Amino acid sequence: MDVQERKNILVTCGPGLKDYLQAELEGLGFEIVSSHPGSVVTRGSFIDCMKLNLCLRTAYNVLYLLKEFRCGSSESLYKHINKLPWENIISPQEYLCVLSRVDTFSINNTMYPNLKVKDAIVDRLCKKTGSRPDSGPDRNKVVVNLFWKADRAWIYLNTSGVKLSDRNYRKMPHKAPLRESLAAGIIMATGFDGSQDIVLPMCGSGTLAIEAALIAMNKPAGALRNNFGFKHLKVFNKQLWEELRCDVRRTIRKDALRKRIIATDIDEQAIEAARQNARTAGVEHLIEFDVCDFADTELPTGAGIIVMNPEYGLRLGDIEPLEKEYKRIGDFFKQRCTGYTGYLFIGNKDLSAKVGLKASRRMVFYNGNIECRLLKYELYKGTK
Numbered sequence: 286m287d288v289q290e291r292k293n294i295l296v297t298c299g300p301g302l303k304d305y306l307q308a309e310l311e312g313l314g315f316e317i318v319s320s321h322p323g324s325v326v327t328r329g330s331f332i333d334c335m336k337l338n339l340c341l342r343t344a345y346n347v348l349y350l351l352k353e354f355r356c357g358s359s360e361s362l363y364k365h366i367n368k369l370p371w372e373n374i375i376s377p378q379e380y381l382c383v384l385s386r387v388d389t390f391s392i393n394n395t396m397y398p399n400l401k402v403k404d405a406i407v408d409r410l411c412k413k414t415g416s417r418p419d420s421g422p423d424r425n426k427v428v429v430n431l432f433w434k435a436d437r438a439w440i441y442l443n444t445s446g447v448k449l450s451d452r453n454y455r456k457m458p459h460k461a462p463l464r465e466s467l468a469a470g471i472i473m474a475t476g477f478d479g480s481q482d483i484v485l486p487m488c489g490s491g492t493l494a495i496e497a498a499l500i501a502m503n504k505p506a507g508a509l510r511n512n513f514g515f516k517h518l519k520v521f522n523k524q525l526w527e528e529l530r531c532d533v534r535r536t537i538r539k540d541a542l543r544k545r546i547i548a549t550d551i552d553e554q555a556i557e558a559a560r561q562n563a564r565t566a567g568v569e570h571l572i573e574f575d576v577c578d579f580a581d582t583e584l585p586t587g588a589g590i591i592v593m594n595p596e597y598g599l600r601l602g603d604i605e606p607l608e609k610e611y612k613r614i615g616d617f618f619k620q621r622c623t624g625y626t627g628y629l630f631i632g633n634k635d636l637s638a639k640v641g642l643k644a645s646r647r648m649v650f651y652n653g654n655i656e657c658r659l660l661k662y663e664l665y666k667g668t669k
Contacts, residue, residue, distance in 0.1 A: 286351075286374055288331040288520050295348040295441060297324045298466065299450075301650040301657075302343045305470045309341055334444040335515055336529055339507040342469035342496070345448045348430055348441035356438035358391050359401050362431075366405035366440060374442070375427055377416035379517050381406065382424050384443070385431040392433070402431050402440070426517045446514030453509045454566035457490060457558035463594065465506075467652060468492040472500055474648055474659055475590050475628050479503075481544055482589035484625075486579035488548035491559025491572070493592060497546055498568035504537050509566060542571055544589075549575045549582045580617045589625050591618075597632035597655065608639050615640035618664055627662035634658065 298306045300323055307317055307325050313336070318326040329337075337347045354365045375381065383406075385398045392398060406429065407417045418427070428443035450466035463471075472493060477483050479501030485494045499506060507513070515521055550556050553576050563569040575583070579593065593614060598604045618627045619642065629644075631637050632655045637644075644660040651657060 286331070286370070286520050288522070291328050291330055291333075293318060293350040294327050294329050294334060294337070295324055295350065295439075296327065296337065296341065297345040297348065298343050299323070299345065299464065299470075299651060301648075302466065302470045305473050306341070306343045308473070309343060310337075313337070313340060331442075331444070331515070331520060332525060332529070335513075335526055336533070338445055338449060338513050338515065339529065339533055340505045341449060342500070342506040343466050343473070344445075345450060345466065346430075346443055346445040347449070348443050348445075351440045351442060353437065353439045355436055356389075356433060357436050359397065362398060362433070362438060363401050363405045365438070366402050367409050369409070369440070371406050371409045372413040374519055375406070375410065375418060376519055377410045377414050377418050379418050380423065380426040381418045381420040382422060382426070382428045383420070383431065384424075384428065385433065387431070387433045389433050389435055398431055398433060402429065424514075425512060426514070428514050442514070442518065444513065444515040444518075446512065446517070449507060449510075451510075452506060452566070453511075454495065455490065455492065455562050456565055457561045460489065460555075462490045463492045463652065465492055465496060467650060468496040469500070469506065470650065471592065471594075471628075471630055471659055472497045475592060475626070475661075477501075477590055479538070479542055479544065482585040482587070483544070483546050484582060484584055484589060484591045485546070485548045485593070486550070486582045486591070487593050487595055488550050488559055488574075489555050489594070491548055491562050491574075493594065494546055494548035494559065494572050495563050495566050495568055498563070498571040499566065501542055501546065501571065502538050502568065504567070505533050508533075545573060545585055546571055547573045547575070547583060547585075549577050549579065551576065551578050580613060580621070584621060584625070587624060590628065591622055591625050592628045592630070594630040595636075597657075598636060604633075604636070607633075607636055611636045611639035612641065615642050618642060618662060622664045625664050627664050629660045629662070630657060631660065632657040 315327040383399045383403045411417045430441040432439045646661040648659040
């Protein structure tokens, strides 16, 4: 396999994050071939895939296209996959995981294509090398993805392996933490880039604050990960990878931030978890943590951004006490946050009415299977 060959690269993401992922790709200089709910297609080489794995904040997986073909049966699927030169890509000493998404009339059992792809790969390797790799569901080594719709099929190398949203810094998750890629998307949606003060009451285990600090530093999201799918492929070049990491490190802003990142929570254990996670991420020195009620959070004078992620009343807490809490949030915004732009991330639209403020914008996100909104409030003194 030629690591310099430019092919389609499918980058997947969580629902609601497509536009932010597309903006990231364009910011890194990649062309957009097409975009779909949950994914964006760009073009590049296998080496480009390594860079995307290191830098992207809102992505799940970076998939490098090996082959697209017409496919009308499982026998046809096997033949096409078996013809690929897997002996040049995968060592038989590696561990293989096959994932598939299938929507075709010829298959009733959606797990069957996984088996056919796995058989095609290991049979080829056995014939060419005399050995067969182990295989199973673990995604921390070699991962191959099949997409099969109607009579078309696509086979990809999953260069990420485990989802990129696992940054490897959250050693102490508190209650119902946000996925890191979602937190990054929320911070990006506020327009935060490190040139503004940002305040994060109800910070929980600190994911929003940590992602804000990583953005402010321009520190790559994958900097803390030691394992990626591409590292387990025969075409992986360690020297090229280290050179790429050095190039990206040069763009990190190591000087002190011009503005403040403040994160608070009334739960002392939450703040301890947030501190530890920030320490692991290498950004503890950038975040001012405090244990207090959200209404007592210190706000720097002047303009800034305030982001809150209160309980939804779906997985945590009960609706009635939360109604009073949301009213308190509205009072806090009105009385103490004038001059700021407020953002409220909610998963219960009924509770948002209790805030008592009119949102200037509503952005759709998903926290797992919960449809959420990021509500934007322009917090003026008096009337606009």
